[in-house]
Amino acid sequence: MDVTGYCVKCKAKDKKMMNAQEVEMPGKGGKVRKAMTGTCETCGTKMFRIMGNDGMAGLMKKAA
């Protein structure tokens, strides 16, 4: 499965995440949110994508 995210260095959405791995991060109210972390295929910058209820909508809001 290809995982994509926003690369702050390339300023591009839908960059392919290399070595993507699932991580868990603490959220509000003691909930744990799933996220993906990896590196940009183009520049190697670390990328991060939250896989919570917000989904892509939350990601776009953050990137704007």
Ligand SMILES: [Zn+2]
């Ligand atoms: Zn990049």
